[in-house]
Amino acid sequence: MDFADAEHTAAAGRGREDRQRPWRGDLAPLLGVHGAGHDFGRSPELEHPRDAQGLEHREEQAILESLPWTHEQYEAARTSVARGDLDALERSVRQSALNAAITFAEASDWLEMGTARILARLASGDLFAFVADDELLFPAWQFTDDPDRPVLNQLSTLIEAFDADMHPASILGFMTTPHSSTRIDGIRSTPVQWLAGGHPIQPLVEILGARRLM
Numbered sequence: 001m002d003f004a005d006a007e008h009t010a011a012a013g014r015g016r017e018d019r020q021r022p023w024r025g026d027l028a029p030l031l032g033v034h035g036a037g038h039d040f041g042r043s044p045e046l047e048h049p050r051d052a053q054g055l056e057h058r059e060e061q062a063i064l065e066s067l068p069w070t071h072e073q074y075e076a077a078r079t080s081v082a083r084g085d086l087d088a089l090e091r092s093v094r095q096s097a098l099n100a101a102i103t104f105a106e107a108s109d110w111l112e113m114g115t116a117r118i119l120a121r122l123a124s125g126d127l128f129a130f131v132a133d134d135e136l137l138f139p140a141w142q143f144t145d146d147p148d149r150p151v152l153n154q155l156s157t158l159i160e161a162f163d164a165d166m167h168p169a170s171i172l173g174f175m176t177t178p179h180s181s182t183r184i185d186g187i188r189s190t191p192v193q194w195l196a197g198g199h200p201i202q203p204l205v206e207i208l209g210a211r212r213l214m
Contacts, residue, residue: 021135027131031123031124032156039134098168104129128142161208178190
């Protein structure tokens, strides 16, 4: 599924005031629901004050992990932050994850599956979703245009490698950023391209593990 398509459907779907929730009960036991159902739509207040000189190290790392920016683009953003624009930047980064995701009903239509099968796939980790503003959303990066394999392979192993508090925007950035350890024919590829090509999951698990140690 193309991210532009996801953004279009998401904008239309979230315009509805009456959100229907076909699931019942606690989402926490479902492996495919990120952060045990934590609501990522509510941005927490920053724990530490920032001065006018720039970002704290942890904030720099969060933003660098969120989007596939070049060094020049990041430095331009950092200059903007020094002018006091961090809050707007954070909102933009977080919104990117919402725009590149689809609703439960849209995922059901795309996969041609009913509620029970969607929930079964979430339980096993063969689908990935997160909660934002009390709505279950499915990142578009996991879907393919192949009717025989509509969702990326090895998804459950990848999901277990995500930190529970890793924001969906950071996950989006990770999945759409080329990495040096995932080269195809000598060219850096994104995790989406890597998995779509049938390559092993281990390099991605190692990258995510290394990030935890940073």
